Amino acid sequence: MVPKNNMIREQDVKQALYAAVAVGEAILEYGGEVSRVEDSIQRICSSYGFIRADVFCITSTIISTAYTKNNEAVTQSCRITHIGNDFDKLGRVNDLSRIICREHTDPEKVLARLKEIEALGTAPFPARMLIYALVPASFTVFFGGNLADLIISGLIGSILFCLESRLKDARFNRLFSALLCSLAGGFLANTLSLGINGCNPALISIGNVMVFIPGVKFTNSIRDLMTGDTVTGLICLAESLIMAVAVALGFAAFSLLFI
Amino acid sequence: MNEYLQLIAAFSGSAGFALAYNFRGKKHVLTAGLGGAAGWLCYLIVLHASGNEYLAGFAGTVLCSFYSEAAARFLRTPATGLLIVSSIPMIPGASLYRCMQHLLRSEMELFEREGAYTVLFASCMAAGFVFSGTLIHLFRSTNKKTE
Structure with missing residues (x-):
């Protein structure tokens, strides 16, 4: 004391x-x-x-x-x-x-x-894989996806989580790792939905985008600007915009090439 | 029908984020999920009543703030986490993504429209956070004085 x-x-x-x-x-x-x-x-x-x-x-x-x-x-x-x-x-x-x-x-x-x-630990790896399947699956349905979209979206979410944690362990640059994950996400969304009727790759992508896109950071940065934490607000705004470009580039690359 | 599905998805999406952000305990996760659904419900009601998305975003955020503050008292945790997670269904992540996509395809007119929407909507949400944050702060300080 x-x-x-x-x-x-x-x-x-x-x-x-x-x-x-x-x-x-x-x-x-x-x-x-x-x-x-x-x-x-x-x-x-x-x-x-x-x-x-x-x-x-x-x-x-x-x-x-x-x-x-x-x-x-x-x-x-x-x-x-x-x-x-x-x-x-x-x-x-x-x-x-x-x-x-x-x-x-x-x-x-x-x-x-x-x-x-x-x-203190976090949840075990398989549990986290399930969690990261739940989030994109939910948002795919949220934006209007059907059951097939939900399943594929969840599957991709798990795969991307594994990829991301590998990249994190290898101490990859955060921006580049988000770009790689988004590239993989866009590719998987477009290829996995090829053979299945009524699947919408755009909705599958958007569900997975929600995990990577820094929407919370973007909104909070504007809040910081309003409350007077100007420096923090500007840093977070810049970071979130750059990250958003990387994520959009990754997910869109595939459709830019083929459509 | 579509909107009921959205409410369920908002619940599971928020609960999913709560788990991803390592909320401990079923109660916390369920509370966060309920907050997500409540915020989205408020957004939908105001949207149907007024037809104004920005106003709906503001109202939804204000509801989320008060909900998180009350729930945080009840669960004895900081309100921040609950607030972030329960406002996630409204966060304009999808339009931020579409905006950047238009930029990359150099569809400038669409980029401008989507970009303006994203910035305005995020600003309305931020204004909601600030507005309710100030009110909550006010309540707290008057409470302390009377104690």
């Missing part, structure tokens, strides 16, 4: 800020918003007895400066390279940040708890 408003040694100060930034980093990496990161770091810092904390966060960096009672400033920054979506872990980190604010948890314990959360 760190006694409130009673931090003596310089090392403790650094460790406390480090823990706060690590919590912020985890929130961002598991899919939390930039404003949530800034808010959490500020709250944790004030619970550790800093009199003021200035936090600036965009999707790739966190910079935070905290001031002790003696007006000494400590600054730490953190580079974020990968942002995913894992709301189970996000919820746990969020709980952790609340506990820190309430109980002024020891920074070392915070770091240990973050490691524990990071080590």
Whole structure:
């Protein structure tokens, strides 16, 4: 326990800020918003007895400066390279940040708890394959597909998931991996539906597109622009548009060639 | 008939995304799926009543926001995940895709039309997020003061 408003040694100060930034980093990496990161770091810092904390966060960096009672400033920054979506872990980190604010948890314990959360697993591979079949199958029906479309769409979704996780393991460039998956998706949608009556390759494609197209990021980037997180908004807008071009290029390549 | 199917698909699509984003527990996943269906239902009702897609998108997003906030209280998780997942059926991913497809085929007139629709619709949804987010923030801060 760190006694409130009673931090003596310089090392403790650094460790406390480090823990706060690590919590912020985890929130961002598991899919939390930039404003949530800034808010959490500020709250944790004030619970550790800093009199003021200035936090600036965009999707790739966190910079935070905290001031002790003696007006000494400590600054730490953190580079974020990968942002995913894992709301189970996000919820746990969020709980952790609340506990820190309430109980002024020891920074070392915070770091240990973050490691524990990071080590938590996701669903097993076959289950994830089924999940990634469910999503495109649903959206194929959503846009008007029939039963045959649904089955083919789900099948392609599973295949693309396997391909994508292989590419991710090989640390492929994200844009290029999306392009490859989309190319494969467009090709499969057009060839698998060839022999089957009443199949609509466009609907099968659009179901699978929904997994890869950054629609959520695009919409959220406009929200960020409206709420004043301008830098984050512009970064996400640019990223999502470039990604959308890659996905459209991949899925459309086949039909561009043959129609 | 078509619209009932869409509601079911919106449910399973949102639930699917909830699973893909690693929501833990059946309750969370079902709540997210229900949110997706509720948002889409609201979109359809407003669309039929007013004939305006943008207004429908705004209304659907506002409903999703309040739904996620209430459900998040109930399930004790952050509202963000629920909000993202339940608004997914409305997200203009398909039109963003079609817009880029027109660009690649250099069909400029169609690209402009689809692009304008995508940007406007996404902006309406974003406005819905901001509008309800502000209201929720207001409720929260007044609640805290009275406590």
